Amino acid sequence: MRRSTLMLAILLATTAASAQMPPKVNPVTVQSAAGTLQGDDQDDVLVFRGVPYAAPPIGPLRWSAPRPVAAWKGVRTAVAHEPPCPQPVMPDFTSANPGGVNGAQSEDCLYLEVYAPEAVKKAPVLVWFHGGAFFLGAGHLPSYEGRANARQGVITVDVNYRLGALANFNHPALDRGPGPHGNYALQDAVAALRWVRDNITAFGGDPDNVTVAGQSAGGGIVTGLLSLPAAKGLFGKAIIQSGALLRPDITPEESTEKTLAGLKDIDVGPDATPESLRQISAQTFVGTPSLMRGTFFVKDSAYKPVSTIEALTAGTETDVPLLIGSNSGEGGFAAARRFAEMAGDQGAPAWLYRFAHTPAWRAPEWKAGPIHSAELMFTFDTIDQSSWGGDRADATDRTLARVMNGCWTAFVRMAPGSRRLRCGNGFEWKPYGKAGEVAEFRSTGPVIIDARALPDGPPK
Secondary structure, eight states, X not given: OOHHHHHHHHHHHHHHHXXXXXXXXXXXXXXXXXXXXXXXXXTTEEEEXXXXXXXXXXXXXXXXXXXXXXXXXXXXXXXXXXXXXXXXXXXXXXXXOTTSOOSOOOSOOOEEXXXXXXXXXXXXXXXXXXXXXXXXXXXXXXXXXXXHHHHTTOEEEEEOOOOGGGTSOOOTTTSOSSSXXXXXXXXXXXXXXXHHHHHGGGGTEEEEEEEEEEETHHHHHXXXXXXXXXXXXXXXXXXXXXXXXXXXXXXXXXXXXXXXXXXXXXXXXXXXXXXXHHHSOHHHHHHOTTTTTOOOOBOXXXXXXXXXXXXXXXXXXXXXXXXEEEETTSSOHHHHHHXXXXXXXXXXXXXXXXXXXXXXXXXXXXXXXXXXXXXXXXXXXXXXXXXXXXXXXXXXXXHHHHHHHHHHHHXXXXXXXXXXXXXXXXXXXXXXXXXOEEEEEETTEEEEEEGGGSOSSSOO
């Protein structure tokens, strides 16, 4: 190759590389309990990614309660997300799995993201738990970005929690000694809330004004927190989107039976030791159909003595204001309506919603109405970040997104003890009561109608 040709090739390669470089970071530092974090000031929104809230659950800490983060010296950069928790992904990494994730994963995954308005004090906090059927998903996905929330004065904390068999797993070799055993995803959620309690003041947040929120499996996490003694006092409000999982917990024996049956598929017998179980690769767990999903929440007399449906029936749930609902193109509205009725029958009120807007570009696909997860880019006002939105959105979509994001953040900002929720340019969102009040978010905006006349999902 002649020298001129070589120089041209180097120049072209350098130019291409520089064009792909990430944007310049505007560093901002915060002093957390474990050490100094350096994030990114993005147009007056402070963004911290890949913030550890618990020690990596690897090696001997696999299937153990989350441990505190080890302190570090110097400044820890927190401008890029860490790999999500192990889960099945497409082998070529070019397309996302149903939980929105592609690329590498790691058992070292107990991280969170923080989006905070600049120069705030005692700002309300939204702690978000992602969906994904308890074995998919991640907290860093673009639909959950908290920039719009920050412009409304709300700090957003997006949380990763353990998934599948690495989150819900009971085995005779592991279920010995001090507990709790199983329910590791719920234990992670509590660890994240404790991190918020101990650290959010440094970001300008109010640890006494925390709302837990989640969608689908994340809504199931929130459902579980509402009856979990370890979570008591760590939050004051709750949001459940398409995740009203009102079902009994399974017994440890049922969880163990399912675990042992799945292990047979990888030639592991019931006499396995803790050490041998922890040597099984994470990829083996997420790639084995009988193991990848783990088991559901497990009854534990010391840690999780009752399910939330049992607590609601007995009136012993954590009594906090609740915002709950689902989308008109999916099932689950009847469960959300029942949840609102049971949670709001005395004490703190419940607000019920139904999302009934189908974007014009989705009409050919969503013929029965907005499907599962369709509301996320509206409640977070992340149309431009979501893979479901972008340039295809029109003025109707964007207006409704601003209205819904305003209503959700108004709930997060709501004063403790309030029974009045006003949002969306004066919309009065009435709590669920004897008239069956539900806020239906239509293309033209929200209206209050009677939930009792609405079907559970799409018309049959």
